[in-house]
Every structure is written in C-alpha cells, then in structure tokens.
Amino acid sequence: MHIEPGLVDTTKIFLSYATATTAALYATKLAVDAVKKDGPSALIARALLCVGLVFCFFELMPHHPVGVSEVHLILGTTLMLIFGVAPAAIGLMGGLLIQSLFFAQQDLPQYGMNVTTLLVPLFATAALARRIVPENVAYVDLTYQQAFKLSAAYQGGIVAWVAFWAIYGRGVGMENMGQIATFGAAYMTVVLVEPLVDLGVLAAAKALRRLQGSPLINQRVYSAA
Numbered sequence: 090m091h092i093e094p095g096l097v098d099t100t101k102i103f104l105s106y107a108t109a110t111t112a113a114l115y116a117t118k119l120a121v122d123a124v125k126k127d128g129p130s131a132l133i134a135r136a137l138l139c140v141g142l143v144f145c146f147f148e149l150m151p152h153h154p155v156g157v158s159e160v161h162l163i164l165g166t167t168l169m170l171i172f173g174v175a176p177a178a179i180g181l182m183g184g185l186l187i188q189s190l191f192f193a194q195q196d197l198p199q200y201g202m203n204v205t206t207l208l209v210p211l212f213a214t215a216a217l218a219r220r221i222v223p224e225n226v227a228y229v230d231l232t233y234q235q236a237f238k239l240s241a242a243y244q245g246g247i248v249a250w251v252a253f254w255a256i257y258g259r260g261v262g263m264e265n266m267g268q269i270a271t272f273g274a275a276y277m278t279v280v281l282v283e284p285l286v287d288l289g290v291l292a293a294a295k296a297l298r299r300l301q302g303s304p305l306i307n308q309r310v311y312s313a314a
Contacts (some may be wrong), residue, residue: 091147091159092199092206092251097258100283104257105201112208119212123175131304135172138305139180140187142168147188157255157265162279163247165211166239167287168224170228173307174215181207202254217242225313229295236284244280248273254297276285 097105123132143163152161168177182204189196196203201272206255221235232267252269261305292308294300 091152091161091193091196092202092254093154093157094199096157096199097202097254099198101258102198102201105205105254108205108209109201112178112205112212113182115212116175116182116208118303119175119178123173127304127308132176135176135307136179136183138181139168139172141180143180143184144187145184147184148192153275155275156268156270158251158272160272160275160278160279162282162286163207164283164286165207165243166214166236166283167290169211169215169218170231170239170272170287171290171307171310172305173309175209176307178208178211182210194311202250206247206250206254209250210243213246214239214243227313228289228307231288231291233284233288236287237280240283240287241280244277244283248276251276277305305310 120132120136146163147161152159152160165177165181168180172180172287185203185207186200189200198303208276218239221238222231255265255269291310298311300306302308
C-alpha cells in the first residue's frame with residue numbers, strides 16, 4: 090500500500106503530517122505500556138524483527154500498482170498477533186521509512202499518508218481483537234472466523250483511508266472514484282489470503298512450544314490475557 094505520488098498536492102498534504110503525528114504519538118503510548126509489561130529489551134527485539142519483516146513485505150514480496158495506490162500483502166494482523174500491537178506499529182513505521190529513504194524516494198512526500206493508512210487500521214484491529222477474542226483464549230487457538238474478522242477490519246481500514254486521501258486530493262469525479270473502486274476491489278482480495286497466513290503462522294507457533302516465554306514473541310500467543 091503506497092499512495093500514488095501527486096495524489097494530494099503540497100497545498101493539502103499538511104493534513105497527513107497531523108494524522109501521522111497523532112498516530113505516532115499513540116504508538117508511543119502503546120510502546121510505553123509494552124515496556125511496563127514486558128520490559129524494554131522485549132519491545133526493542135520485537136520491534137526490530139517487525140521492521141525487518143515489514144521492509145521485506147514492501148520491497149521483496151510482489152506488489153502491483155492498482156488505481157490510486159498499490160496492492161501489498163502487508164500481514165499487519167500477523168505482526169500484531171505474533172509480536173504485539175506496539176512492535177507491529179513500530180515495524181510498519183520503520184520498515185516503510187527505510188524503503189522510502191533508500192529504495193523509493195518518490196514515496197517520501199506521501200510518508201505521512203502511508204503511515205496513517207497503516208497505523209490507524211492496526212489500532213482499530215487491536216481494539217477489535219480485544220472484543221472478539223475471549224480473555225481465556227490464546228492466539229494459537231484462534232478460529233478462522235476470528236482471523237477473518239481481524240483481517241477484514243485491517244484491510245478494510247486501509248482501503249477506507251486510501252479512499253479518503255484520494256477524495257481529499259482529487260475530489261469525487263468519475264475517474265477518481267473509478268480508480269478508488271478498482272483499488273478497493275483488488276486490495277480486498279488480500280482478505281482471502283491473510284487469515285490463512287495468520288492461522289498458518291499461529292499453527293507453527295503452536296507446534297514450536299519452545300518459543301513460549303521467549304521475549305521475542307507476544308505472550309498472548311500462548312497464554313490467555
């Protein structure tokens with residue numbers, strides 16, 4: 090997911106700075122909470138893993154321009170479930186920044202929009218997880234239905250934010266709305282894949298019980314809240 094360069098011109102792009110700053114501040118609050126719960130070394134280790142994985146997702150995995158943005162397999166819910174919401178947020182910001190600085194400088198002006206588009210749905214999905222996953226259920230025991238709901242929430246949030254930026258930048262003309270619809274239809278196909286990836290990764294974690302208690306893994310993976 091990369092907003093198309095020039096979609097929002099320089100006279101309007103200030104809004105993305107405000108939304109990205111707000112999202113980053115909330116991510117900081119989550120990071121502080123994670124340090125209190127698991128310690129700084131656990132957060133740093135998980136965050137670094139997430140940064141590396143996100144960079145690979147964006148730069149190395151297949152991605153295709155469609156309409157007003159690109160279709161990526163971001164695996165945001167996978168990162169959230171395995172590592173926790175704070176490391177996942179840091180990973181999304183850091184991995185995207187590395188790619189933008191060194192491999193796709195044309196995306197730097199859109200960094201605020203891209204960060205907002207990735208983080209706000211992540212926070213919403215984490216809130217949804219607290220509602221639909223009972224406190225006595227570890228993540229390794231998630232059902233497909235639960236994984237699908239989380240993935241649909243995350244990917245749907247991304248599509249909604251991309252649509253917002255496109256309309257904010259170019260209005261509601263037929264061509265723009267058609268490109269938004271094309272992107273949305275293509276991107277929501279990721280919902281068919283991501284729940285299977287989530288369950289596959291969680292099944293692997295369940296088989297590797299020696300990871301239980303590791304600071305590299307979100308403890309909710311194996312233990313109820």
